[in-house]
Amino acid sequence: MAVEVVATVFTVLLCLFAFIGNTSIIALFFKVRTLQTVSNTLVTCLAVIDVGIASSYPIQCLVDLKKLSDNPECIAFMCIIMCLSVAHTYFTLALSIERYITISKPLKCCTIITERRCYIAIAIISVVSLVIGILPVMMPLFGNTESLETDCRLATVFINGYTAWVFANWVMPLPAIIFLYIRVFILVKRHVKRIQASEAASHLGAQNSGFKLKREAKTALLLLFMVAYFIVVRIPFILVVAVTDPSESVMxxxxxxxxxxxTSAVSPFIFGFGNKDYRKHFLSILKIK
Incomplete structure (x- = not known):
């Protein structure tokens, strides 16, 4: 009974924050034309993915509580989760690359990061994630249908090789993401020092440029903490799947x-509302001065 109460509380909290945050990001993107930039297009894609992840969490709780054991749709559900989780990781990587190019090549970024290339990147990430996710459906040898009679969780539904491959797609991009945000932070700090030391620039111009770059540095640091959070919450889950017995580790x-x-509830408040423009338009809609 206590386990079910904990699961219910977790479900309500996660779904509430995830739906409010992500649907707000999506609605603002389509409502406010000035927010329809390449960077925000990727943020909106991430928000759509997070809505899907949050929507699947109640089902995941039922699976963890063994209320959905012996269900032939179990593999299909797990495939959807794999697809969404891999897409989440690669869209985060795409955002990291976009931020790095924007900061490191400010004069060329508009020609490097075009709308067309953005949509190509979205298409590639979508296809790769879909292929990874639906492999057990297309090729039954990746699934373990005999386990469905007793359990419906990742550790038992898929063969170990496929599970390890999915985990690798979760983890491998993370060092690159961390490296890119560290580089962004370092570059921004260097630019701030150069602007402050420049005697050629006007005092007001230097002050404005320095303020913008300091804001970028804070954003980069915030995003770096977000990636660290991804690692902190994913590694324990991977270890639980790898070393524990699913039948004895419900909690x-x-x-x-x-x-x-x-992460689906935290992402919109970091990637979306961490953006001053998103916050301004969101508050204006709520009529908060």
Missing amino acids: AYIITHFFAYS
Whole structure:
């Protein structure tokens, strides 16, 4: 009974924050024309993915509580989760690359990061994630249908090789993402020092440029913390899947799943509302001065 109460509380909290945050980001993007930039297009794609992840969390809780055991749709559900989680990781990587190019090549970024290339990147990420996710459906050898009679979780539904491959797609981009945000932070700090030391620039111009770059530095640091959070919440889940017995670790699965899924609730407040323009338009809609 206590386990079910914990699962219910986690479900309500996660879904509430995830739906409010992500649907607000999506609505603002389509409502406010000035927000329809390449960077915000990627943020909106990430928000759409996060809505899908949050929507699947109640089902995941039922799976963890073994309310959906012996269900032939189990593999299909797990495939959807794999697809969404991989897409989330690669869209985060795409955002990191966009930020790095924008800061490191400010004069050329508009020609490097074009709308056409953005849509190509979105298409590639979508196709790659879809292929990775639906492999067990297309090729039954990746699934383990015999386990459905007793359990419906990742560790038992898929063969170990496929599970390890999915985990690799979760983890491999993370060092690159961390490296890019560290580079962004360092570049911004260097630019701020150069502007402050420049005697040629006017005092007002230097002050304005320095303020903008300091804001970029804070944003880069915030995003770096977000990536660190991804690592902190995903590694325990991977370890639980790898070393624990699914039949004896219900609470461990519920807790680690909650934190792994919680990235869908945290992302919009970092990637979206961490943007001053998003905050301004959101507050204006709420009529908060």
